[in-house]
Amino acid sequence: MYVYICRLVYTAVFLCGLVSYGFPQSPKAVFKHLTINNGLSQNTVYCILQDREGFIWIGTEDGLNKYDGYEFTIYKHNVNDKNSLSNSQINALLEDNQGNLWIGTSDGINFFDRNHNRFSHIYTISKSSSEANDYITAFLQDKKANIWVATYNGLKLYDPVNKMFISYLSENDGPGTANKKVQTIYEDNRGMLWVGTSKGLSFFDTGKRRYLPAPPVLQQDSKLTGSAIRAIKQDKKGNYWIATETGGVFNYNPEKNTCINYRQQANGTNSLLSNTVRDIFMVDDNEIWMGTREGLSILKDGRFSNYKYDKYDPDGLSHNSVRSIIKDRSGNIWLGTFAGGVNIFYAGSNNFTSFAEAIGTRPGLSHRVVSSILNNGNGTFWVGTEGGGLNYIDRKKNLYQSYPILDQQKKLISNNVKSLCKDQNGNIWVGAFDGLANFNVKTHMVTVYRSLASNPNPGENQIYALSATDNGLWIGTNGAGLQFMNPKGRITSYTHNSKDVHGISSNNISSILKDVDQNAYWIGTQRGINYFDTNTRKFTQFKYNSSDKFSLQYNSVLTLFLDSKQRLWIGTEGGGLTYFDRKNRRFYAIDEKEGLTNDVVTCH
Known part of the structure; x- marks a missing residue:
């Protein structure tokens, strides 16, 4: 064997920060992607649910997907099959305390028969009604096991005895008004329903079955009263987080009677990525994930970490518009995007850093x-x-x-x-x-x-x-x-x-x-x-x-x-x-x- 010596020529490249946007110290986030390339029926994801058996259900613009961790089973509307879905656009999912799976579509509600792998349908309006399609946007099972349904025709309560729906419209919900379009429902620790509509918040007393006026502090900001409400969550301290279509996120403290508005800032430093926020997920009181139209914003200890789609980052977000966020029983966080399928952030994966070409x-x-x-x-x-x-x-x-x-x-x-x-x-x-x-x-x-x-x-x-x-x-x-x-x-x-x-x-x-x-x-x-x-x-x-x-x-x-x-x-x-x-x-x-x-x- 012969030996010779020389000097290695080297090139040095300085990495000027991890792949992040907004607040410069955002840690690297690694996501696994599930798209049509992996078998998902469609890349626009509106809702995600994990059922009691561990399956992940994914509602898309074109089909319902059941994911077992390896493969997808896809369900769609079939005009020749009365036992198929009533509509292929899936907007909302709920598993009730009896294990029944409720599927909200752009045309009615579907129940899934797990034993026979088929669907039955129920509608919140008469099929002969002059109203538009029975567009379902959200479900809620309250503390008394009642099922509430958010629709484009107002707030509905399911009557299981007569298998029909009771409609609750506020006095401002006249025909054709934006207030009729209910986007989300949340039950607070008092049993009050927070009803997010296409034009602000409404409050519904489930005991007296009537609407109540919002606290004055929530009526003062036009960004809140005039915007569609997309999500409502309550943290362990009793504060409420309200995601809006055009006004960012509002944090309401009922004890102090204060309301803080988090919005996108011009310089993009330590702020929301967008004022259009579609969902909120509470990791804990000090960490809140916000799905926006321009990426994922995470508020932790008073600072924002922001993540956007980057074509050069194979482990980053697959699309900027994040529409739904859930956490499975293993602690993994699932994000549904508008055109990038599902992104999964695995528990503990923030301990890893990817080094790519x-x-x-x-x-x-x-x-x-x-x-x-x-x-x-x-x-x-x-x-x-x-x-x-x-x-x-x-x-x-x-x-x-x-x-x-x-x-x-x-x-x-x-x-x-x-x-x-x-x-x-x-x-x-x-x-x-x-x-x-x-x-x-x-x-x-x-x-x-x-x-x-x-x-x-x-x-x-x-x-x-x-x-x-x-x-x-x-x-x-x-x-x-x-x-x-x-x-x-x-x-x-x-x-x-x-x-x-x-x-x-x-x-x-x-x-x-x-x-x-x-x-x-x-x-x-x-x-x-x-x-x-x-x-x-x-x-x-x-x-x-x-x-x-x-x-x-x-x-x-x-x-x-x-x-x-x-x-x-x-x-x-x-x-x-x-x-x-x-x-x-x-x-x-x-x-x-x-x-x-x-x-x-x-x-x-």
């Missing part, structure tokens, strides 16, 4: 495919890519650096990095598709190693695995076996010999892992795993055996991992995840049949 003006990694990651400590990482060379990330300084691997003539050796490790001096060993390099982190000098043979094995320069020791470096190649290089650069090779039962099982090495025994290593190959005792220089092979159900179930090994209890886990290329029981020398496989997402398992 640099696109356009957005800084990032030098290549999208990441092959290896080395934790350098203190929030810094070395990242190997399959086409962009070596990358360095400093999360605290918001810094990206990329290092193409060049030889002494400044010709590119290989930007296809397969493996990384750090030696006792803190320098980085880089295993690439066409050679081995040692990068001095202080001087940025690189030492490149290649085979001295005139006609080397093609795999000898393909370095797929590395492990540094105090007295040398273990090197896993893609065809030339396992090698050990001492500090002077001398190589000792261990190659497969079919006649040697104590030799290595394959020359294609994918992973090298130091065992809890300091004198031993686990070697992952394309033909099983090997336990290598460095004192005896002997390998113990573990491979698939069709007559032994406790043998390794798949030979092509991609990765090896020792957990905190020193248990060995094996990731395979098609056989799932395998656990090795050291005491009994048995292997136990976990694959797709046991619920694993995919049978190809790797990690770095």
Whole structure:
């Protein structure tokens, strides 16, 4: 093997803040998207519900979707099927305390028969009525189990005995008036109904069955009295949050008789993204999510964090207009958007930061495919890519650096990095598709190693695995076996010999892992795993055996991992995840049949 030294040319890109809008310190939010590409019937989502069985129901502009976490079952109106939905536009969903599913459409209410997978219909107005279609906008089951329905023809109460609806119109709800268009209903802790209409708030006393005037402080602001009310929520302190179509969000404190209006500010700093707010979700008293026409605004501890659609951010919002927000029983938050389907924010996902490829003006990694990651400590990482060379990330300084691997003539050796490790001096060993390099982190000098043979094995320069020791470096190649290089650069090779039962099982090495025994290593190959005792220089092979159900179930090994209890886990290329029981020398496989997402398992 020959050696030469040169200086790496590097490029530095400074990341000027996470992907956020409005308040500059917005943390990165990562969303999973469910759209028509995943099987959703339509990308305009009006409502979302999780039922008592755990299914997620999604109401769209064209169809009702039942999601089981993997697949969608879609229900639509069919003119030739009387048991189908009465209309395919789904505006509201409710599961009552008896487990009945209420579906509000643009033409009536539907009940879903879970046993027979069919629908029955009921209407809040007579089909011979001169009124417009029976447009349903919201449901509410009150503390007494009564079902209230918001419609474009006023507030309705369901009479379960006679299976009909009683209509409650305020004295201002004459024919054709905006007040008749009820958008939302909320029951407060006194049993009073807050009725949000297309022209302000109304209050309904369910005991006396009559409307009451709003508190004076809520009648003074024309932005509230003249705007459509989209959502009403109450926090644990007893304060009310009111989302409007044109006036932003109002926070009413009944104890202090005050009302604060949150609106979009001209400079966009620490304010709502838009004055059009379609839904509100209370995470807790100190964190409120607001779905607006221009993105998601989160008010936490008096400051706004804002999130908008960014075509360069694959993990961001899929569309700006957020129309509905719910939280499932696992704590995940689901957002329905106007044209981007569903966005899911998984509980705890704010602990993760995505590092993607640099696109356009957005800084990032030098290549999208990441092959290896080395934790350098203190929030810094070395990242190997399959086409962009070596990358360095400093999360605290918001810094990206990329290092193409060049030889002494400044010709590119290989930007296809397969493996990384750090030696006792803190320098980085880089295993690439066409050679081995040692990068001095202080001087940025690189030492490149290649085979001295005139006609080397093609795999000898393909370095797929590395492990540094105090007295040398273990090197896993893609065809030339396992090698050990001492500090002077001398190589000792261990190659497969079919006649040697104590030799290595394959020359294609994918992973090298130091065992809890300091004198031993686990070697992952394309033909099983090997336990290598460095004192005896002997390998113990573990491979698939069709007559032994406790043998390794798949030979092509991609990765090896020792957990905190020193248990060995094996990731395979098609056989799932395998656990090795050291005491009994048995292997136990976990694959797709046991619920694993995919049978190809790797990690770095």
